[in-house]
Each structure stands twice: as C-alpha cells, then as structure tokens.
Amino acid sequence: MLKLIIGNKAYSSWSLRGWLAAKQSGLPFEEITVPMFDETWEKTRQGSEFAPSGGKVPVLWDDKAVIWDSLAIIEWLAEKTDHARYWPEDEVARGMARSMAAEMHSSYANLRRECPMNLRKQFPARDLPEEVTAEIVRIMELWAEARARHGDGGPYLFGTFSAVDIMFAPVVTRLVTWSIPVPRFAAAYMEAILHHPWMQEWIEAAREEPWVIERYETPAA
DSSP: OEEEEEOOTTTOHHHHHHHHHHHHHTOOEEEEEOOTTSTTHHHHTTSTTTGGGTSOSOEEEETTEEEOSHHHHHHHHHHHSOGGGTSOSSHHHHHHHHHHHHHHHHOOHHHHHHSOOOTTOOOOOOOOOHHHHHHHHHHHHHHHHHHHHHOTTSSBTTBSOOHHHHHHHHHHHHHHHTTOOOOHHHHHHHHHHHTSHHHHHHHHHHHHOOOOOGGGTSOOO
8 A cells, every 4th residue: 555654734735735646546545644843853754764755745655666756746646547637638738737737846935935834824914025926926827827728627727636736736725824815716716626625634634633833823024
C-alpha cells in the first residue's frame, strides 16, 4: 500500500496537494500526519522516511520508491494509474493545464509569504502589498482563460477535477482565509473546490486537529 507523510492539515498547503493527488489516484494509501514545528519536528524530519525529501512534506512511499514533491507525486500517480485522471485529454488543454500547474508550483512567493494557509481562520480584509495583488491578478487571469477556453463540462478549471485544481486548491483557501475579493466567476470556481467531498474531508479534519502554530494564527502587522 502507498504511504503518504503529510504535515498539519490546517496549515500545510503542499501536504494538501499531495493528499488530493493520492485521493485522485483511487488507490488505497496510508496517511501519516507529522505535526510541523513542534518539539519533535526537527528530530522526526531527519529520520529515514524523510531523508530523501530533505525533511519536507509531503512524502509518498510506494514500496521502495520515494517521491517527495507534490508535482512529482501527481506525475508518479498519473503514470501508475491513468493520465486522464490528472490531465485533460485534449492536447491543447493539457499543455495549458501543465503550464498552469508548473507556474503554481514555482511562483507566487509573495502570496505564500503574506497570506499563509490557515483553514481555521478568516481574517478581515486588509490592504495587500502591490506584489501580492499583482500575483492574485495573474491567478485570476489564468483561471478566467482556463474556464473560458476549456471549462465546458464541469465547474473546475478544465471542466472536471484534475491536477491543476489540485495545485490551486490551497490558493482557494488562502483567498477565503484572507478575505480577498475575487470576480464572480472565480467565486463560483472557489465554491466548487471548497465543496468537493475531498476538500470537505480535509477541512473538517483540519478543524479537529489539536496543534496550533502561533506564527500562522495572527495576521502580519
């Protein structure tokens, strides 16, 4: 059976991506949550199960194979099951979806820094730095183009739930947590993501977690 090591569900955006990827595969997997930044965190992440990842989550073990990056986990599971579970069948749509997923993977550092994920909070709206606003505008543009060009057949970016939705799911939660206004089409997409049964399962579990990381519990000044 696959084994997936994740961090706190309330805070760990990359863990959410890895977990959604595992759910999308349809394969059974064992889930192990390692609380981030508690008194045992440093020792735990130096253990053999973490070693290949450099101490980061998520980590997927598939027998002797270890995959430790969310996008790599998506690709591993797509190869193991069916690429159509993760990527659009249409070549043009697939090219755009892969580009969007890769951009999400490598970009938006300002949004990540200023608006960390916290599924148990909703902070009042505030003025955001220009560089954060620019990244949000870029995301809205990508979402709008994907929905306009390839969104027929369902409420997600490329119609049906896919890898690119997995990659952007934590962004959806950030926009809610930080009360960031979005256009109507984006709000509809966000509703679809948040009401997906797997997202509901993750959010419910996040709210039940006993761990609190103080740095994520108050907005920056």
